[in-house]
Amino acid sequence: MTQTPDRPSMDCLPSVQGEDLQQSAAADKAELFDYREAANPIRSGLTEPIPYCSWGPELHASGPSGIIPLDLSAELGASGPATSPGLAAHFIRIEAGEGVRAAASATSSLFFVLSGRGICHCRETDQDTNIQWSEGDLFVLPSGGTPLLEASSTSVLYWVHDAPLLNYLGVVPSQPRFESTHYRGEWLRSELRKLAQKPGSANSNRISLLLANRDLPSTRTVTHVLWAMYGIVPSAATQPPHRHQSVALDLIIDCQPGVYTLVGTELNADGTIRNPKRINWQAGGAFITPPGYWHSHVNESGHPAYLLPIQDAGLQTYLRSLDIRFA
Ligand SMILES: [Fe+2]
Structure with a gap:
């Protein structure tokens, strides 16, 4: 049986004039563009392109305890700190x-x-997490707590989170989507060594471990949003270019001078990057690889080099928009 809502008395109904005013207010922000003016708003003055940027290890080499944001919010037109x-x-x-x-x-x-070295204390919704960390460790925490990082020896950590995405959407997290997870440095180093020694690794596009979580089997990523890769660029290696729609916030864990990344938007006929920008690596430094740009790591230092790119490739994979391509 169809239910009919109670009709309000005539006194409660807005006047015809009031309705007109409301409709006119709702139309105030409506706007139309010729398709050609708005089909690609990623340009200076509108949606700002993501700039090249790198940060050196001198940022964290000394100074008091504190957080040092790698902030490009002004360049990106973002309302809060964002890389x-x-x-x-x-x-x-x-x-x-x-x-x-x-x-x-x-x-x-x-x-x-x-x-x-130190310990991370985090009180999440229904449990306490305590992670004892040392050099080379990586750990991920879900929403729901404010971690306290206490150092037993002077420490430097690289911290990446997705607050700018939530800030843009105008939302706050409502529930944790995975459990806190700790990847010990000793395990990562040993597994990477084994991978590098496997037959065929020398000819592989990348010699790297992708950090994953048993609770996130479909994306094979470190969280449902973030992606993390622990990789080695062997001495004398020139990795063939690849590209993807996820942005990379690359941390250089260790290297000697003479390691660099070539980045560009087009390929030459021979598969190399046309007019590339060269980004020199610095141990303990970081740089951005913008989404969709071809990139290739080159090691002319005579020593192995180690990197940890962090990307939003968990989200991009879920959206089916990662579009990873190899030259
Ligand atoms: Fe990449």
Whole structure:
């Protein structure tokens, strides 16, 4: 049986004039563009393109305990600290015996320990997490708590989270989507060594481990939003270019001078990058690889080099928009 709502009395109905005013207010923001003026708004003055940028290790080499944001929000036109439209990267320096709170309204927080030792305390919705970290460890935390990072020896961490994405959407996280997960440095180093020694690895496009979570089998990523790769660029390697629609916030874990990444938007007929920009690596430094740009790592240093790119490729994979391509 159809239910009919109670009709309000005539006194409660807005006057015809009031309805007109309301409709006119609702139409105030409506706007139309010729398709040619708005089909690609990624340009200067509108949706700003993602710039090339790199940051050196001097940012975290000394100074008091604190968070150092790698902030491009002014360049990106973002309303809060952001390194890419969806992600924010930071260095965190913590003096021995001190603590730093890493607060963010984010669904995913990833920490990589560049140096030092300590413990991360985080009270999440229904449990306490305590992660004892040392150099080379990586750990991820879901939404729901404000981690306190306490250093037992002076420490530097790289921290990436997705608060800029949530800020753009105008939302706050409502539930954790995975459990806190710890990838010990000793395990990562040993597994990467084994991978590098496998037959065929020398000819592979990348010699790298992708960090994944048993709770996220479909994306094979470190969180449902973030993607993390622990990789080696062997001495004398020139990796063939590839590209993807996820942005990369690359951390250089270790290298000697003479390692660099070539980045560009087009390929030559021989598969090399046309008019590439060269980004020199620095141990403990970071740089951006913009989405959709071809990139290739080259090692002329005579020593192996190690990197940790963090991307929004968990989200891009879920959206089926990752579009990874190899030259
Ligand atoms: Fe890449």
